[in-house]
Amino acid sequence: MNLLDLYNRLLETFGYQNWWPVDYDYHKIHKTDPKDEIIIGAILTQNTAWKNVEKALDNLKSKHALSLNVIKTMDINLLQSLIRPAGFFKRKSLILKEISNNMHDNIKRDELLNIKGIGKETADSILLYAYDKPYFVIDAYTKRILERVFNIKFKEYDEYAFFIKSQVQEDINLYKEYHALIVKLAKEHCLKKPLCEGCILKDSCEHMFTK
DNA sequence: CTCCAGGAAACAG
DNA sequence: CTGTTTCATGGA
Incomplete structure (x- = not known):
């Protein structure tokens, strides 16, 4: 074999x-970018059970915040309270802030790896599932x-x-x-x-x- | 109670 | 340069 x-x-x-799981209806209704859900999920799932990530994603949805543009200007304490179920919430809130300020649609792997909190697996997940890169x-x-x-x-x-x-x-x-x-x-x-x-x-x- | 989950960075030697 | 610790929540 x-x-x-x-x-x-x-x-x-x-x-x-049918990966990556994305709620396309949500993004259609709120006019947000479905790729953001993949990026946010990729960060939240670092060494964390997906079940807990789903709770955090639901919390973000309830505040219409499943979007990097929203996260960019969101109060850090509010962000932390929403993603808390996914664990490592202080660290992950900083990573989300970082990426929300540096993400763009033709980002390269090296550029992603320069963001503190984005390692190789997370970078490749984002590139493959959000941007269809090999x-x-x-x-x-x-x-x-x-x-x-x-x-x-x-x-x-x-x-x-x-x-x-x-x-x-x-x-x-x-x-x-x-x-x-x-x-x-x-x-x-x-x-x-x-x-x-x-x-x-x-x-x-x-x-x-x-x- | 302990162990583990769709990692990464800081730290120690 | 390699191995260990830290970060945190929730379910088994």
Whole structure:
């Protein structure tokens, strides 16, 4: 089994994940930019369960503040109270302020990485899901699954991205879907403490043979 | 109670 | 340059 086989198998099993989740109706009604929801969500979900991010996003919506333009001028204390459920709220409020002042539609990766609080994964999530740029998102799940399923381990973020991109065709929709499917598998079976029982990869996962 | 979640920066050695 | 700690909430 190679990386493309894994992708096809995950897709067959779980179907399209329809990432990134965006409330387009909200943005149509409030005349705000749907990309902002992806950018804000990408920051809020740093080391945080998505369930908690959803609460923060709902709070922002209730104040018509799911928008970088609104966040830019919003009182910092109010912002913190709205995003509190997503954790790290003091830090994240500063990151949101920073990005709301520096974001623009043809932003480059290096420029994103220069914003304090935006690391490689967050930058690539924004570039891929908000701007349809061909960056493969590498997160803790991706590393975990590569190591368990293929017994492959690197030191650097860029090594993971380079390797994966060398194994599949450059296709924006594949990049988007593959990452979403990896998250799905990681949440269903490939948890930190693996639930191999019932996992679709039971027959071909290196982890099953090496333990 | 402990552990973990769609990380990143600061800090220590 | 590599490993560890800090940041915080909420659910299992």
